[in-house]
Amino acid sequence: xxxxxxxxxxxLGDALIDAAEFILGTxxxxxxxxxxxxxENVDKLRKKIxxxxxxxxxxxxxxxxxxxFGGTPSNLSYSFLEEGxxxxxxxxNLPILIKAADFQKKEMDLCDLAEHLEAFGKKSIxxxxxxxxxxxxx
Numbered sequence: 001x002x003x004x005x006x007x008x009x010x011x012l013g014d015a016l017i018d019a020a021e022f023i024l025g026t027x028x029x030x031x032x033x034x035x036x037x038x039x040e041n042v043d044k045l046r047k048k049i050x051x052x053x054x055x056x057x058x059x060x061x062x063x064x065x066x067x068x069f070g071g072t073p074s075n076l077s078y079s080f081l082e083e084g085x086x087x088x089x090x091x092x093n094l095p096i097l098i099k100a101a102d103f104q105k106k107e108m109d110l111c112d113l114a115e116h117l118e119a120f121g122k123k124s125i126x127x128x129x130x131x132x133x134x135x136x137x138x
Contacts, residue, residue, distance in 0.1 A: 001029060001030050001058050001104050002058075002060050002061045002062065002063050002104060002109075002110050003030045003053065003055075003058055003060070003061070003062045003063070004028070004031040004032075004056060004064075004065060004100055005032055005034060005049065005052045005053055005056060005063070005064045005065070006031070006032070006034070006066075006097070007033070007034045007036060007049055007052075007064055007066045007067075007074075007076065007077050008035065008036065008066065008067040008073050008092070009035075009036055009038075009067055009068070009072070009073060010036075012035075013033025013034065013035060013065075013067075013092075014033050016033070016092065016093075016097050017031060017097070019094055019097075020094065020097045020098050023094075023098060024098065024101060028097070028100070028104065029101075029104055029105075030056040030058060031056065031101065032052045032055055032056055034048050034049050034052045034073075038072055042076070045072075045076055046076055049064070049076060049077060050080070053086070060107075060109070060110065061084070061087070061109065061110030061113075062080075062085065062086045062087075062110070063086075063087050063100070063110060063113060063117075064077045064080060064087070064088045064089070065088075065092035065097070066088060066089070066090045066091075066092060067090070067091070067092055069090035069091065071090075074088065074090045084110065085110070087110055087114040089117055089118055089121070091121060092121075093121065093125075095120070095124035096117055096121045096124065099116075099120050100117055103116060
């Protein structure tokens with residue numbers, strides 16, 4: 001099972017995992033969050049991410065989900081990128097997290113999981129007024 005580390009500003013990752021647990025009825029397996037405090041030392045923050053990776057590592061790869069491309073959580077996470085072993089997706093939201101928990105059960109490999117979640121995440125954002133007017137979703 002691919003391990004998932006959610007790296008976000010403040011406690012957003014914790015809140016996302018809590019919301020996913022509420023919806024799913026169980027806490028997602030091998031999923032942890034790392035809260036980034038911009039006042040902390042960069043080396044200490046990298047160590048927090050490294051320790052979180054160790055907690056969820058089952059030798060099937062690690063997917064790091066971050067809140068915002070170009071933000072400190074993402075920039076720190078990119079230093080862990082390793083082809084076939086660690087992947088990073090920026091723009092985590094609740095639908096992506098729930099889908100990730102579902103895909104974890106299917107034992108998808110890291111590359112497939114990352115690609116599916118990226119595509120799903122792009123489709124998970126909707127403009128309600130457009131849907132209500134009958135505009136098709138792509």
